[in-house]
C-alpha cells in the first residue's frame with residue numbers, strides 16, 4: 001500500500017452526502033481536515049487510544065454535501081509534535097464500492113511503529 005505525506009485525494013460524485021467519522025489511536029494530538037469543493041473545511045481533532053475525534057462543535061460525525069461540480073476532495077492528516085502541527089504519513093484510500101454508495105477508509109501514521117491507526121478516517125458517501 002503506497003503512502004504520501006499529509007494529503008490524499010478522494011473522488012467525489014456531484015451532489016453526494018458524505019458522513020465522516022475519525023478515530024484516534026495515538027498519544028500525540030491528531031487533526032483531520034476534510035475539504036469538499038464549495039464547502040467550508042471540516043476539521044476533526046482528538047487524541048488517545050480508540051477515541052472518537054470531534055469537530056470544533058464537539059460532534060463525532062459530520063455530514064457534508066458536495067456541490068454539482070464536485071470531482072475531488074482533499075483529506076489532510078496532521079499530528080502535533082515538537083510544538084507544531086506536522087503532516088502524518090497517509091495511506092491511499094481503501095475503497096469499498098457498493099454501487100449506490102461508497103465507503104472509504106484512510107489510515108495514517110505519525111511515528112515509526114507503523115501500526116497505521118494514529119488517525120483513521122471513515123467516509124460513507126452516497
Ligand SMILES: [Ca+2]
Nearest residue numbers: 110114115116
Ligand atoms: Ca503509529
